[in-house]
Amino acid sequence: MVHRQMQLNIKEYQFIPPFNSPQLERPRAVVLEQSAKKNIDRFVNKAKNLGCEFRPHFKTHQSAEIGKWFKETGVSGITVTSVAMAQYFADHGWDDITIAFPFFPGQIDGVNRLLEKSKLRLLVTNSGIVKWLDKNLDKNADIMIEINAGYDRSGISIKEKSEIKEIVNSIHKTEKLNFSGFYIHDGATYKVDSENEIENVLSRDLSAFSVLKKDYPDVKYGLGDTPSCSVLDDFGPANELSPGNFIFFDLMQYKIGSCSLDDIALLVKVPIAQIKPENDQIIIHGGAAHLSKDYILENGNPIYGKPVYFDDEQKIQLIDESSVVSLSQEHGIISGAGALLPHINDDQSIWICPVHSCLTANLFTEYYSADNHKINKRILS
Amino acid sequence: MVHRQMQLNIKEYQFIPPFNSPQLERPRAVVLEQSAKKNIDRFVNKAKNLGCEFRPHFKTHQSAEIGKWFKETGVSGITVTSVAMAQYFADHGWDDITIAFPFFPGQIDGVNRLLEKSKLRLLVTNSGIVKWLDKNLDKNADIMIEINAGYDRSGISIKEKSEIKEIVNSIHKTEKLNFSGFYIHDGATYKVDSENEIENVLSRDLSAFSVLKKDYPDVKYGLGDTPSCSVLDDFGPANELSPGNFIFFDLMQYKIGSCSLDDIALLVKVPIAQIKPENDQIIIHGGAAHLSKDYILENGNPIYGKPVYFDDEQKIQLIDESSVVSLSQEHGIISGAGALLPHINDDQSIWICPVHSCLTANLFTEYYSADNHKINKRILS
Numbered sequence: 001m002v003h004r005q006m007q008l009n010i011k012e013y014q015f016i017p018p019f020n021s022p023q024l025e026r027p028r029a030v031v032l033e034q035s036a037k038k039n040i041d042r043f044v045n046k047a048k049n050l051g052c053e054f055r056p057h058f059k060t061h062q063s064a065e066i067g068k069w070f071k072e073t074g075v076s077g078i079t080v081t082s083v084a085m086a087q088y089f090a091d092h093g094w095d096d097i098t099i100a101f102p103f104f105p106g107q108i109d110g111v112n113r114l115l116e117k118s119k120l121r122l123l124v125t126n127s128g129i130v131k132w133l134d135k136n137l138d139k140n141a142d143i144m145i146e147i148n149a150g151y152d153r154s155g156i157s158i159k160e161k162s163e164i165k166e167i168v169n170s171i172h173k174t175e176k177l178n179f180s181g182f183y184i185h186d187g188a189t190y191k192v193d194s195e196n197e198i199e200n201v202l203s204r205d206l207s208a209f210s211v212l213k214k215d216y217p218d219v220k221y222g223l224g225d226t227p228s229c230s231v232l233d234d235f236g237p238a239n240e241l242s243p244g245n246f247i248f249f250d251l252m253q254y255k256i257g258s259c260s261l262d263d264i265a266l267l268v269k270v271p272i273a274q275i276k277p278e279n280d281q282i283i284i285h286g287g288a289a290h291l292s293k294d295y296i297l298e299n300g301n302p303i304y305g306k307p308v309y310f311d312d313e314q315k316i317q318l319i320d321e322s323s324v325v326s327l328s329q330e331h332g333i334i335s336g337a338g339a340l341l342p343h344i345n346d347d348q349s350i351w352i353c354p355v356h357s358c359l360t361a362n363l364f365t366e367y368y369s370a371d372n373h374k375i376n377k378r379i380l381s
Numbered sequence: 382m383v384h385r386q387m388q389l390n391i392k393e394y395q396f397i398p399p400f401n402s403p404q405l406e407r408p409r410a411v412v413l414e415q416s417a418k419k420n421i422d423r424f425v426n427k428a429k430n431l432g433c434e435f436r437p438h439f440k441t442h443q444s445a446e447i448g449k450w451f452k453e454t455g456v457s458g459i460t461v462t463s464v465a466m467a468q469y470f471a472d473h474g475w476d477d478i479t480i481a482f483p484f485f486p487g488q489i490d491g492v493n494r495l496l497e498k499s500k501l502r503l504l505v506t507n508s509g510i511v512k513w514l515d516k517n518l519d520k521n522a523d524i525m526i527e528i529n530a531g532y533d534r535s536g537i538s539i540k541e542k543s544e545i546k547e548i549v550n551s552i553h554k555t556e557k558l559n560f561s562g563f564y565i566h567d568g569a570t571y572k573v574d575s576e577n578e579i580e581n582v583l584s585r586d587l588s589a590f591s592v593l594k595k596d597y598p599d600v601k602y603g604l605g606d607t608p609s610c611s612v613l614d615d616f617g618p619a620n621e622l623s624p625g626n627f628i629f630f631d632l633m634q635y636k637i638g639s640c641s642l643d644d645i646a647l648l649v650k651v652p653i654a655q656i657k658p659e660n661d662q663i664i665i666h667g668g669a670a671h672l673s674k675d676y677i678l679e680n681g682n683p684i685y686g687k688p689v690y691f692d693d694e695q696k697i698q699l700i701d702e703s704s705v706v707s708l709s710q711e712h713g714i715i716s717g718a719g720a721l722l723p724h725i726n727d728d729q730s731i732w733i734c735p736v737h738s739c740l741t742a743n744l745f746t747e748y749y750s751a752d753n754h755k756i757n758k759r760i761l762s
Contacts, residue, residue: 023487025464059710081711082666083406101666101711102654105729106404125655153712154655154664187709273483274506274535283483283535285463289743289761293674328568329440329739330462330482331534348486358710362670363744365761379760380670380746 024271024349027290029364031061031248031375035265037069039246043229044073047241050233055079055098057224057244060358063367063377064092066247079224079242083110088378090118097121098222098242100183102146102154103129108136115139123183125156127163127170134174142180143171144220149208151186158208168216181220181240182212189227193256202228202235209237230258248357251306252296261316261353266361267308268352272344275337282337286352287330292359298323305352307334309343316353319343324352405652405730408671410745412442412629412756417646418450420627424610425454428622431614436460436479438605438625441739444748444758445473447628460605460623464491469759471499478502479603479623481564483527483535484510489517496520504564506537508544508551515555523561524552525601530589532567539589549597562601562621563593570608574637583609583616590618611639629738632687633677642697642734647742648689649733653725656718663718667733668711673740679704686733688715690724697734700724705733 040056047054056070057079067089070078077096080086086097087110097114098121099107114120121142124130130143145167148155156164171179188201202223209221223235224242230253235241248266249259270286288304295302305324311317322336334340334350344350354360361367367375421437428435437451438460448470451459458477461467467478468491478495479502480488495501502523505511511524526548529536537545552560569582583604590602604616605623611634616622629647630640651667669685676683686705692698703717715721715731725731735741742748748756 023485023489025487025491102664104404104652104654104666106406106652108404110406152660152662153707153709153714157659160659271485271487273485278538278541279533281533285482285485288673288675288740292669293740294669326534328534329743333534359669359674362710363761380744 023347024269026271027284027286028269029290029361029367030267030269030351031066031367031369032265032267033069033369035263036066036247039249039263039265040069040073043241043243043246044075046229050235050241052235052238053077053220053240055222055224055240055242056247057081057100057242058089059085060244060361061247061377062088062361063375064089065375066377067092067094079244083107083114085378086110086114086118086120090114095119098144098183099123100146100185100242103133105129105132105136108133111141112136112138115141121180123154124167124171125154127167130167130170130174130177134176137176140176140178143177144181144183144222146183146185147208147212149184149186149205151184151188153185153187155184158211164212165215179219181216181222182209183220184208184223186223186225186228189225190252190256192227195231195257198227198231198256202232206236206238213237226253227256227258245358248361250357250360251353251355252294254353255296261308261318264316264353266354266357266367267316268305268354268360269345269349270332270352272348272350273331277337280335280337282334282340282350284324284332284334284350284352285330286324286327286332288327289329290360290363291324291327291332291352291354292356292363293327294356294359296355301325303355304332305354307336307340307343308351308353310351318353404728405650407652408665408667409650410671410742410748411648411650411732412447412748412750413646413648414450414750416644417447417628420630420644420646421450421454424622424624424627425456427610431616431622433616433619434458434601434621436603436605436621436623437628438462438481438623439470440466441625441742442628442758443469443742444756445470446756447758448473448475460625464488464495466759467491467495467499467501471495476500479525479564480504481527481566481623484514486510486513486517489514492522493517493519496522502561504535505548505552506535508548511548511551511555511558515557518557521557521559524558525562525564525603527564527566528589528593530565530567530586532565532569534566534568536565539592545593546596560600562597562603563590564601564603565589566604567606567609570606571633571637573608576612576638579608579612579637583613587617587619594618607634608637608639626739629742631738631741632734632736633675635734636677642689642699645697645734647735647738647748648697649686649735649741650726650730651713651733653729653731654712658718661716661718663715663721663731665705665713665715665731665733666711667705667708667713669708670710671741671744672705672708672713672733672735673737673744674708675737675740677736682706684736685713686735688717688721688724689732689734691732699734 146155222240226245274283321339527536603621607626655664702720707714
C-alpha cells in the first residue's frame, strides 16, 4: 500500500476509488490496548515502588471496560471529577471513589445516592460547607481538603493556615465526616517543557504538603498531575497518586516529555474529504467536535494534532512536516499534504495524534480497539 | 434575592446553605425559546424578502424539537455536516437535506440508506468522485460543487475554471446525478469585527458567484455564514442562504456585531464550587467539557465565555468586569467575582454566555428551556 502511494505526487494523486478496504464514514477514536495496558502497569508499579497508594483519575478514559484493565492490576480506589462520573463507575462496580472537585450543595442528592453503594471521598475548601455536609449526608463520607499551592485553580490557599486548621477542626467535630487528608492538583506542569521545570512546579506542592505534615502527620497527601507522575521519582511527603491522562497520553504530554510516542494509546482515525495540491493541504472529516480546540504551539502557531503513521515495526511515527492547522466544527485542515501522502491508509483515512486526549476522548460516544471491537465509554457530562 | 446579596462583599460572602431553591448538580445548557423563535422568524423573513431559498444549517442546534420550530415557519429544506446528522433529521421527518461537506466514498452506504427516505444534496470538489458516485448511488441525488473563493477550507478554487467546467460536464454525463449549483461557506466572516469587513469578505464570494453565473445562469448559488446573513442586505447572485449559528448566536457573534445580547438564545447555567476572595475569582463546575475551548480575545487575553444576568425586564446583561478566564476539563475559573456576586442566582449558579454556541451545544446531551422542560437533541458526532 505504502509503495503504491509513494510513487504518486500530490498533483497526480487522485482521490478516486476503487479502494481495497472498507471506508470510514466518520472519525473514530481508537485505543491502542497494549500501550494503554503498558501505561497502567508502569504507573501501578511506580506507585507501589514509591510506597504511594495509586488512585487513578478516570476522567480521561471514562470507560467501564478500560476500568477493568485497572482492576486486573489490583487498583481498587479511583478518582473522578463529578457526581455523574462517579455514578457511572459505581454502576460498574467501583466502590471507593474520590470526587476530585470542591463539593457544592447541588451535589448532595447525588452524593447520598452514591453512598448507598460506594465509599466516597469528597473535597472541601471551607469550613461552612463541612457543617452543612454533616447535617445533610445520609451516611459517613471521607473528606479531603483541597489545597491551592500556587496553581490557583480550586483549593484553599496554603497561606490560609488558620482557615485550614478551622476546616480540620470542624471536620473532627462532625458525626459523619472522616478527615482523610489533603489533595493538590497542580496543572501548571502541563504548561512546561522540561523535567527541570516540572520539578520546579512540583516543589511548591511538596513544600505545602511538608508544612501540613508537621501538624497532620498521619493522613493522606494526594497529588496526581500526569507530567510529575511520569517524569519524577520522588514525591516527598505525598503518599497517594491519582494521575489520569497517562492512560492515553497525547501530543502535549509528548512535547512536555512525559511520554514517548510509543506510549500514546489514543489516536483518532479520520476520513479524507479533499486533497488540495494547490496549497499542499488535506481536508479531513474531523473537527473541533472530534479533536477539541485545545492546541499546542508549533513554530509559534497553534496546531490541534499531528498526523502519524505506524512504521514497519508497528511503532507510531510523527509526520513532522504535517499538522492539523485549523478546525471548524466538523472540518479539519491538515498542512503538508505531500509529506502525508505516502502514509494514507488503505481506507483513505489518516491517523491523528490528538493534542489533549482527555478532551478528545470526551467527544466520542465509544472507542474502537486496533482490531475493530468496540470499547464502551460514558457519554458526555 | 439580588438585594440580599448586594449587601454582601466578597470577603463576607459565605458559600453556605440553606438555599431557597433546588440546587444544580452540573452545568445545564438552557435554550431561550422566545429568542430562538424570534431569530428563526427574522431569518426566514429576510430570506423571503431577498428572494432567496432558506435552507438553515442544523449543525448548531442538532435538535429534532428545535427543528419543529423551523418547520412551523414553512422551512422544508435543511443543511447538515455529516451523514450521521442527516440520518438523525431524516429519522425525524426531514426529507430534503444538503450534506454540506465534500462527499467522500466512506459515506456511500449511509447516503444510500438516507436516499430511501430523503431527497439529498451532496457536495463535490472533483470530477473523479462524480463518476464513482454515479456508479455507486442507489437512487438519484442532487449535486452542488463546493467553491473555495478565498477562505481556503474545503471547495475547489474559483481559479480552477477548467476543472469546474469538467466537474459540471461530468455531472451532466451521469445518469443519477442532477447538477443543482454552487455552494460557498466563507468562515472568514467569523474573524472580523465590523459590518464593513464582513462586506469585504463576502464580496469575494459574490464575485465568484457572478463569474460562474455567466456560464451557469439557472442554478442554485448558496452561501450561509451567520455574520453575512445577519448584517448584510444584498447577496447579489446568491439565491440560497443556509446559516446555522443564528438560531442561538453567542459571544463571538455579539462581538462581530451579528446580534444584540437579546438575540442570544443559548446560555449555560453553571454551579459555583468555590469563591476565592483572595484573588477575586469564582470556581465553577463548567469546563472545556461544557463550554469548549474556543475563545475570543479580551484585552489581548483569551476568554471562554462571559457571565451574564437577566435584568428587571428579563433582558440579558453582560457583567463587564467578569470573564471565564481559564478552563480545564470540568473546572472553570471566573475573574471579577466581586462584580458577579450580586448576580448569583438563588440556586447558587451563574449564567454563562458561551463564546461559540455550536461547539458548546455539541457538548450537551440535552437542552432545558427557561421553564425547565427538556428539549431533546442529538448526542455527539
